[in-house]
Amino acid sequence: MSKKVRVRFAPSPTGGLHLGGVRTVLYNYLFARANGGDFVLRIEDTDQTRFVPGAEEYIMDCLKWCGLNPDESPVVGGPYAPYRQSERKAMYREYAMQLVGQGNAYLAFDTTEELEEMRRELKVDEHSSVQYDHRTRKRMRNSLTLSADEVNDLVNAGTPYVIRIKVPENQTIVFTDMIRGNITFDSNLVDDKVLLKADGMPTYHLAVVVDDYLMKITHAFRGEEWLPSAPVHLLLWEYLGWIADMPQWAHLPLILKPDGNGKLSKRDGDRLGFPVFAMNWHDPNKNETTGGFREMGFMPQAFVNMLALLGWNDGSGQEIFSMDELISRFQISRIHKGGAKFDFEKAKWFNNQYIQQTADETLVALVRPYFLEKGHNPSDAMLLKVIALIKDRCTLLPDFWAQGSFFFEAPETDPTVVKDAKWNENKQMFFETWLTKLNEHADWTDIALEQSATDNLAAFGLKKGDIMLPLRIMLVGGKFGPGVFHIAELIGKEETMNRIKKVIG
RNA sequence: GGCGCGUUGGUCAAUCGGCUAAGACGCCUCCCUUUCACGGAGGAAUGACGGGUUCGACUCCCGUACGUGCUACCA
Numbered sequence: 001m002s003k004k005v006r007v008r009f010a011p012s013p014t015g016g017l018h019l020g021g022v023r024t025v026l027y028n029y030l031f032a033r034a035n036g037g038d039f040v041l042r043i044e045d046t047d048q049t050r051f052v053p054g055a056e057e058y059i060m061d062c063l064k065w066c067g068l069n070p071d072e073s074p075v076v077g078g079p080y081a082p083y084r085q086s087e088r089k090a091m092y093r094e095y096a097m098q099l100v101g102q103g104n105a106y107l108a109f110d111t112t113e114e115l116e117e118m119r120r121e122l123k124v125d126e127h128s129s130v131q132y133d134h135r136t137r138k139r140m141r142n143s144l145t146l147s148a149d150e151v152n153d154l155v156n157a158g159t160p161y162v163i164r165i166k167v168p169e170n171q172t173i174v175f176t177d178m179i180r181g182n183i184t185f186d187s188n189l190v191d192d193k194v195l196l197k198a199d200g201m202p203t204y205h206l207a208v209v210v211d212d213y214l215m216k217i218t219h220a221f222r223g224e225e226w227l228p229s230a231p232v233h234l235l236l237w238e239y240l241g242w243i244a245d246m247p248q249w250a251h252l253p254l255i256l257k258p259d260g261n262g263k264l265s266k267r268d269g270d271r272l273g274f275p276v277f278a279m280n281w282h283d284p285n286k287n288e289t290t291g292g293f294r295e296m297g298f299m300p301q302a303f304v305n306m307l308a309l310l311g312w313n314d315g316s317g318q319e320i321f322s323m324d325e326l327i328s329r330f331q332i333s334r335i336h337k338g339g340a341k342f343d344f345e346k347a348k349w350f351n352n353q354y355i356q357q358t359a360d361e362t363l364v365a366l367v368r369p370y371f372l373e374k375g376h377n378p379s380d381a382m383l384l385k386v387i388a389l390i391k392d393r394c395t396l397l398p399d400f401w402a403q404g405s406f407f408f409e410a411p412e413t414d415p416t417v418v419k420d421a422k423w424n425e426n427k428q429m430f431f432e433t434w435l436t437k438l439n440e441h442a443d444w445t446d447i448a449l450e451q452s453a454t455d456n457l458a459a460f461g462l463k464k465g466d467i468m469l470p471l472r473i474m475l476v477g478g479k480f481g482p483g484v485f486h487i488a489e490l491i492g493k494e495e496t497m498n499r500i501k502k503v504i505g
Numbered sequence: 506g507g508c509g510c511g512u513u514g515g516u517c518a519a520u521c522g523g524c525u526a527a528g529a530c531g532c533c534u535c536c537c538u539u540u541c542a543c544g545g546a547g548g549a550a551u552g553a554c555g556g557g558u559u560c561g562a563c564u565c566c567c568g569u570a571c572g573u574g575c576u577a578c579c580a
Contacts, residue, residue: 130576160578180510319517338512346529347530349530479540484540
């Protein structure tokens with residue numbers, strides 16, 4: 001009998017949603033969809049000191065933007081509600097006490113100062129370990145060293161205490177990771193992690209085990225940074241008597257900084273000029289906004305596709321995958337073990353690919369906001385024509401304005417840029433003459449206009465190459481853009497003539 | 506420092522013992538285009554190091570080096 005696949009993404013609502021977080025969501029989502037399973041969003045808000053208002057809604061907005069909506073969450077609910085750990089507070093204490101009763105955990109009354117002192121004393125040299133573990137717990141103030149009466153008195157007096165796991169001595173803890181295979185730990189080197197904090201809230205270690213069990217999670221994906229605490233979790237599953245129901249673990253490789261070393265962080269994005277968060281994040285406490293991929297002009301499909309390939313591939317060499325393809329091709333066995341440095345250039349390439357493969361009609365709605373922002377509200381027909389002309393030179397959505405503004409606004413062309421060293425009387429005369437011809441020109445199409453220009457060149461001893469660039473700069477304001485006569489056709493007779501006049505006087 | 510995990514071009518990466526080591530991004534050259542881009546054709550650039558195992562090792566094993574993560578009453 002195989003259980004129904006259930007996976008979860010369990011973020012802390014403390015700030016922007018990191019690219020690596022989105023990838024974790026994505027792998028969860030793909031695995032759930034491929035196996036007909038459920039994808040749960042659980043909010044791990046057990047650290048009240050780090051709570052940031054709005055962060056939870058923000059995370060859900062990000063998931064929505066990415067098209068990775070959970071089947072169960074604090075908002076949509078579900079059979080295992082509540083999905084916010086702060087609302088599950090009472091349950092954790094119950095299990096923590098069960099562990100204490102079994103002798104697998106104990107109460108610790110040590111103050112911060114006492115802990116610091118212990119660590120200071122232990123740190124006699126570079127080689128010393130300063131953990132709260134099987135060696136040190138014997139000298140601390142806890143229910144292992146104190147008599148039952150003393151413990152009761154302290155508790156009754158309202159002395160703050162935490163509950164720590166009692167890690168066994170001389171055991172080899174082995175667990176199997178779906179990506180890395182068997183991983184072994186020496187229990188003597190694992191410390192007695194705090195399970196329940198003095199404020200009654202569980203730490204991640206207790207909460208993740210209790211909730212994964214209660215929510216019937218079958219496969220747990222999380223970042224590689226959790227690997228060192230995996231033995232604690234394994235012990236908890238054992239002690240709580242749930243080992244048969246423990247999910248299969250998959251510790252995902254880290255996403256690293258493009259340059260230098262280390263995990264990719266928000267600061268690296270600021271420093272290197274690219275986003276790290278899925279969407280803009282405004283921190284209400286610091287009152288500062290950090291940029292997101294969405295606002296930078298990424299299409300969610302491209303963003304998701306790019307992330308899927310950062311640490312996974314299907315072995316075929318294919319790089320562009322629709323969500324359905326990702327779902328059918330995704331395999332945990334093909335997730336890499338090693339961390340990957342993030343490459344923003346490649347990320348942009350993905351977006352460019354998506355823009356190119358998106359129908360112009362679809363693009364209309366996607367790029368319109370950028371034109372509205374500049375005070376223009378073109379018709380769909382007009383926008384469609386512009387898109388057709390410029391899409392192959394657009395990588396991010398705002399490029400459509402950068403590459404197409406001159407269709408709507410006359411460029412601020414400095415006449416001296418056109419009338420440079422190569423400018424001469426013949427060119428001046430050509431444009432003056434051509435202007436009068438244009439005024440009567442009936443067939444305002446790019447082909448006819450090009451013909452008209454060519455026909456009038458010879459009289460002034462000019463070649464086409466002599467006037468193409470000047471004309472382009474008059475119409476566009478720079479050395480870029482689609483064919484000049486296409487542009488002339490689109491902006492119309494009056495505007496074309498005005499722009500030429502403006503330069504030649 | 507200890508412990509865990511990792512290591513194929515600058516970056517992402519294929520390869521599951523036969524390699525003259527794919528492909529993509531980026532970079533360079535040329536063609537196309539009297540602009541820019543797209544597109545096309547080329548090019549430079551890779552197995553960390555040392556030992557094994559094997560007819561044969563990028564692939565397996567062991568060391569070393571390097572990188573990275575953890576080492577909180579944060580997740």
